[in-house]
Amino acid sequence: xxxxxxxxxxxxxxxxxxxxxxxxxxxxxxxxxxxxxxxxxxxxxxxxxxxxxxxxxxxxxxxxxxxxxxxxxxxxxxxxxxxxxxxxxxxxxxxxxxxxxxxxxxxxxxxxxxxxxxxxxxxxxxxxxxxxxxxxxxxxxxxxxxxxxxxxxxxxxxxxxxxxxxxxxxxxxxxxxxxxxxxxxxxxxxxxxxxxxxxxxxxxxxxxxxxxxxxxxxxxxxxxxxxxxxxxxxxxxxxxxxxxxxxxxxxxxxxxxxxxxxxxxxxxxxxxxxxxxxxxxxxxxxxxxxxxxxxxxxxxxxxxxxxxxxxxxxxxxxxxxxxxxxxxxxxxxxxxxx
Amino acid sequence: xxxxxxxxxxxxxxxxxxxxxxxxxxxxxxxxxxxxxxxxxxxxxxxxxxxxxxxxxxxxxxxxxxxxxxxxxxxxxxxxxxxxxxxxxxxxxxxxxxxxxxxxxxxxxxxxxxxxxxxxxxxxxxxxxxxxxxxxxxxxxxxxxxxxxxxxxxxxxxxxxxxxxxxxxxxxxxxxxxxxxxxxxxxxxxxxxxxxxxxxxxxxxxxxxxxxxxxxxxxxxxxxxxxxxxxxxxxxxxxxxxxxxxxxxxxxxxxxxxxxxxxxxxxxxxxxxxxxxxxxxxxxxxxxxxxxxxxxxxxxxxxxxxxxxxxxxxxxxxxxxxxxxxxxxxxxxxxxxx
Numbered sequence: 001x002x003x004x005x006x007x008x009x010x011x012x013x014x015x016x017x018x019x020x021x022x023x024x025x026x027x028x029x030x031x032x033x034x035x036x037x038x039x040x041x042x043x044x045x046x047x048x049x050x051x052x053x054x055x056x057x058x059x060x061x062x063x064x065x066x067x068x069x070x071x072x073x074x075x076x077x078x079x080x081x082x083x084x085x086x087x088x089x090x091x092x093x094x095x096x097x098x099x100x101x102x103x104x105x106x107x108x109x110x111x112x113x114x115x116x117x118x119x120x121x122x123x124x125x126x127x128x129x130x131x132x133x134x135x136x137x138x139x140x141x142x143x144x145x146x147x148x149x150x151x152x153x154x155x156x157x158x159x160x161x162x163x164x165x166x167x168x169x170x171x172x173x174x175x176x177x178x179x180x181x182x183x184x185x186x187x188x189x190x191x192x193x194x195x196x197x198x199x200x201x202x203x204x205x206x207x208x209x210x211x212x213x214x215x216x217x218x219x220x221x222x223x224x225x226x227x228x229x230x231x232x233x234x235x236x237x238x239x240x241x242x243x244x245x246x247x248x249x250x251x252x253x254x255x256x257x258x259x260x261x262x263x264x265x266x267x268x269x270x271x272x273x274x275x276x277x278x279x280x281x282x283x284x285x286x287x288x289x290x291x292x293x294x295x296x297x298x299x300x301x302x303x304x305x306x307x308x309x310x311x312x313x314x315x316x317x318x319x320x321x322x323x324x325x326x327x328x329x330x331x332x333x334x335x336x337x338x
Numbered sequence: 339x340x341x342x343x344x345x346x347x348x349x350x351x352x353x354x355x356x357x358x359x360x361x362x363x364x365x366x367x368x369x370x371x372x373x374x375x376x377x378x379x380x381x382x383x384x385x386x387x388x389x390x391x392x393x394x395x396x397x398x399x400x401x402x403x404x405x406x407x408x409x410x411x412x413x414x415x416x417x418x419x420x421x422x423x424x425x426x427x428x429x430x431x432x433x434x435x436x437x438x439x440x441x442x443x444x445x446x447x448x449x450x451x452x453x454x455x456x457x458x459x460x461x462x463x464x465x466x467x468x469x470x471x472x473x474x475x476x477x478x479x480x481x482x483x484x485x486x487x488x489x490x491x492x493x494x495x496x497x498x499x500x501x502x503x504x505x506x507x508x509x510x511x512x513x514x515x516x517x518x519x520x521x522x523x524x525x526x527x528x529x530x531x532x533x534x535x536x537x538x539x540x541x542x543x544x545x546x547x548x549x550x551x552x553x554x555x556x557x558x559x560x561x562x563x564x565x566x567x568x569x570x571x572x573x574x575x576x577x578x579x580x581x582x583x584x585x586x587x588x589x590x591x592x593x594x595x596x597x598x599x600x601x602x603x604x605x606x607x608x609x610x611x612x613x614x615x616x617x618x619x620x621x622x623x624x625x626x627x628x629x630x631x632x633x634x635x636x637x638x639x640x641x642x643x644x645x646x647x648x649x650x651x652x653x654x655x656x657x658x659x660x661x662x663x664x665x666x667x668x669x670x671x672x673x674x675x676x
Contacts, residue, residue, distance in 0.1 A: 063452070063455055063456075065452050065455075065456075072417075073411045073417050073420060073436075074414070074417040076412070079410075079411050079412040082411065082438065086438065086440065090445070095437070095448050095449065095451075095452045096437070096438070097435055097436070097437060097452060097456070098411075098435070098436040098437070098438075099433070099434070099435060099436070100420065100424065100434070100436075102424065107428070110433050111433065113433075114401070114402075114403050114433045114435060117401055117403075117456075118401075118403075118435075118455075118456040226619060252619060255619060255623045258623065259622070259623060281564060281590060281593060281620050282619050282620055282623055284597070285593045285596070285597060285620055285623070285624045286623045286624060286625065287624065287625025287626075288625075
């Protein structure tokens with residue numbers, strides 16, 4: 001193996017350990033065993049590994065591209081995040097390469113492989129709904145590529161995260177419905193293996209609990225797309241006791257519910273109030289316009305991109321992950337009562 | 339130079355001619371001079387150039403990735419196109435890598451460089467509004483990467499194009515307004531250096547001409563985004579003779595105009611009819627829902643992707659470009675009269 005091209009990854013591969021372990025061994029980190037440190041240092045010496053120069057040259061030989069994997073670009077929230085990401089990335093001299101997972105685990109893995117082949121300098125990910133195994137993301141890290149997750153994150157990975165305050169947002173939304181006289185509030189929810197889905201549902205339940213309203217499981221439906229709302233909202237309206245409000249987990253689901261509720265002959269907000277999550281063009285142009293939570297996608301993108309560019313510049317995969325939280329705020333419009 | 343790695347591009351570079359010329363010279367194409375053919379064949383022999391094997395190995399050594407450059411993912415039309423592109427690309431074993439130009443010529447050039455570095459197998463482009471020099475696209479072709487343009491195409495490039503029938507669509511839209519009693523029809527238009535902008539305006543003018551209505555230049559305004567419509571529609575409404583209909587060049591512009599018209603106190607469609615272009619969630623959920631042209635973005639994506647995958651499989655840059663046209667159709671909703 002030639003000198004000047006040896007990387008932490010090469011050493012890690014040869015020894016069958018992770019790049020992060022190699023990095024820490026080279027820095028005499030207390031968590032690493034003496035035996036591992038000896039093996040790493042011996043090989044590093046034999047292969048003429050030069051930490052800083054190599055890191056620098058590797059960095060320079062790379063692509064100046066940041067990769068982004070998002071579930072679906074059709075959501076206003078994700079296109080706002082992309083704008084925020086590009087703002088910071090472009091200022092720092094990076095181009096932004098995007099992939100859609102289309103909510104497919106298999107596709108997400110293929111995206112990761114394409115990012116590895118393109119030698120991107122760092123990756124931003126919002127996970128697909130299907131993803132419950134995370135080894136493809138670990139592969140990025142093992143290849144010395146920092147990863148920052150946003151919005152759709154996972155507690156099982158020790159990684160940098162930028163999230164919106166889903167619990168507080170949902171709590172605020174449902175409390176607003178209660179304060180404007182609603183008593184039987186339905187929730188169109190995201191899958192519960194997603195942290196986001198869990199936290200928004202927790203906020204919903206907590207608001208009902210605080211105000212001593214019963215939690216009725218027939219009012220909580222897994223439904224998180226425009227099409228699904230067209231399909232499932234009619235069942236809600238046919239209940240012996242239909243809801244007097246709907247809290248939808250995202251904007252397009254709220255728009256779908258609004259369309260069904262109006263077509264069925266209910267008045268919004270007089271008969272049924274509707275509240276969404278994310279403030280996009282759809283929320284602003286629907287009639288009545290939708291009360292919603294401003295999710296600050298642009299700011300999420302800024303924070304995630306800043307964090308990633310910082311990690312790339314540090315040039316060291318041995319860092320303590322952080323989680324940044326972006327607050328939501330309620331925008332009151334015509335789809336809820338005064 | 340080692341055998342088995344020589345490409346048409348290498349020969350082209352050495353001789354200072356285009357890859358397409360080399361390809362045609364090797365095939366004894368009548369358009370290529372005897373002198374050029376001799377130089378090409380001599381070098382090909384000297385370097386042990388093997389056309390088929392090399393093309394194949396090159397193909398296999400590449401990325402199995404198709405690159406896409408779109409102006410802005412926030413438009414429903416573009417996200418539909420992406421879905422169509424991905425359908426065909428995934429079936430053919432390609433991953434799809436996307437870049438936004440953000441309507442910037444400079445950014446578009448940077449996107450092209452990133453696609454070249456990633457060794458993508460082919461590229462799909464819808465040009466930025468700023469682009470009027472096309473050498474960056476020629477660079478893709480010179481590197482043996484086929485390019486197919488969609489929607490935002492340009493007559494000056496000899497390239498494969500997939501376009502929607504903008505002229506006929508606009509003509510149909512404006513004729514529908516005339517047939518429902520409108521006589522003073524404003525047009526919120528796209529920039530006229532864009533073929534799409536030209537053709538939609540031509541369709542508008544042709545419909546007025548056919549029905550012997552005057553063409554009033556104060557009713558034709560360059561205005562093609564939601565924000566711009568919020569800003570410029572009020573001026574239209576303040577004219578001594580305000581319009582009785584608005585034909586907007588895209589969906590978000592129509593939504594912006596609708597919002598202003600309603601706020602100003604005009605009734606839609608009784609006082610002012612509004613018609614857009616592209617049928618997205620915004621058109622379906624606005625109130626009244628927008629009459630519009632279904633632009634079949636998904637089908638545009640399918641056709642463009644099919645064409646590109648075919649070009650990649652041919653493995654030969656010497657082809658006659660084709661233009662495919664996807665028809666639009668009118669969807670009548672509440673924003674126009676019966």
